[in-house]
Amino acid sequence: MESRVELFAQIRRDARVEGLSVRALAVRHRVHRRTVRQALESASPPGRKPRQGVSWRLEPFKAAIDAMLIEDTTAPRKQRHTARRILARLIEEHGAQELSYSTVRDYVRVRRAQIDVEAGRRVEVFVPQEHAPGAEAEVDFGEVYVVLNGVKTKCHMFIFRLSHSGRAIHRIYPTQAQEAFLEGHIEAFNILGGIPTKHIRYDNLTSAVTAVVFGQGRQRQENDRWVLFRSFYGFDPFYCQPGIAGAHEKGGVEGEVGWFRRNRLSPMPVAESLDELNDRIRAWEAQDDFRRINDRIRTIGQDFEIERPFLASLPAEQFDPGLVLNPRVDRSSMVTVRMVKYSVPARFIGRRVRVSLRASEVVVFDGRTVVARHQRVAARPGQSVQLDHYLEVLKTKPGALPGSTALARARESGAFTNAHEAFWAASRRVNGDAEGTRELIDVLLLHRSMDAGDIYAGITAALGVGAVSADVVAVEARRHATASFRGGAGSDRHRGAQGELKVQRVVSLTRRRLMDPAAVIAGLPADARPLPSVSAYDELLAKRTEHPAGPASKENIS
Structure with missing residues (x-):
């Protein structure tokens, strides 16, 4: 379809070259005579009148x-x-x-x-900003929903974004308390390999700011632990204006929250734990290195490689992001942290211990030694109980094990396997309830020094020969660990030879004695020896009757 300018040019040419009339030009070009007159008057078509509407x-x-x-x-x-x-x-x-x-x-x-x-209430024009490499970053939290163990759970996503390259670190925590705030910073610093040299932009988060000082610019009253943290890592904060007015001051991270939530967390992610989900997020971040932001020439990863050398170096020591508490261990061998109970070894009952409350876990110390470690429980009130912390007590009170909360939690988590159940049942049949339970506890104590897979193999081997003894389980577990180590360390050419080796196994003589003597147990040959007899000794008794004891005769003396 020709434009109006081209149409006017054709009309003017036909009128000039052929001398056609207005009517003839209108017929030839199939337009109104008014359009022909407009073309003859001016080469530029007149502008269209705007529609008036209503x-x-x-x-x-x-x-x-x-x-x-x-x-x-x-x-x-x-x-x-x-x-x-x-x-x-x-x-x-x-x-x-x-x-x-x-x-x-x-x-x-x-x-x-x-x-x-x-009225001066709003400025509609935003001035583009340039951010020097390694100078600035932005931090924010965003709400997300995650299906954890089949339950829809509200969580909080921490985002640390470098302003120059747009490289961002995302981590999801059950809370946005200060321990999550600090832990997110530490992980971001470690992954990026440095710290911004100018400042990091923040909202007025309660994890950092205790009060906004109005009328004094951007001055804030800061949390003491937050001051200690930023002094340790050597960076300065930049606090945005309160409310919506300050949202544009860290627009990069605000947009990153929305982009990541729409493109990575929609639909709601399904995971067994937040650790599993955060591992998935690390893979997504690696993919984002190949993404371009808006109309930039280079990718995020390419810009970050340029920015990395300009970041300040990390301190030599590591900062503990956890909130340090000193609760007392109660008679149930548990400490209460933020209305949630966590178990500790029973030997600490009545003592105060040092607890580091972190974003995803709770760590209990005795001096500098870690004595307990739990995944943090978000629900209140709640509890986290580990069976290992009660084994010494249960050794003296075996009757308390079947109905204990610790055993129920171990079954739920899968730490107390079907092999443990089978060993316990067999041990109680042979040794009785109390002694059989003590044998099980001895097996559970092996987990402190041996791998769970080796112990599982040891239990299976012991049950295979009818030996319900923790010593047998320990021997078989060590043998399995040794065989696994040799199999992993050896070269491929020896695998066939290793497979031909006959592995000697522990044999229960009790079971062998109770079963058919002709049965072959654990690879032993059949016992073809005759049953023992005392007939020879009976002959001696008969001779003793024929020659009763009496005074020695001369013949005997001689």
């Missing part, structure tokens, strides 16, 4: 609408006029029955922004 009906009421919008500049934010309320007032007070909602809405959307700018 907005002319709004003209008598624009002054009233402007007055309402000006009134809103001093009104509380939640009591300002909406377009629907303005239309209702125009109908009630000015008789504007013919106005439609869309007409009022379109006018209010444009005019409200203009009035706000005139």
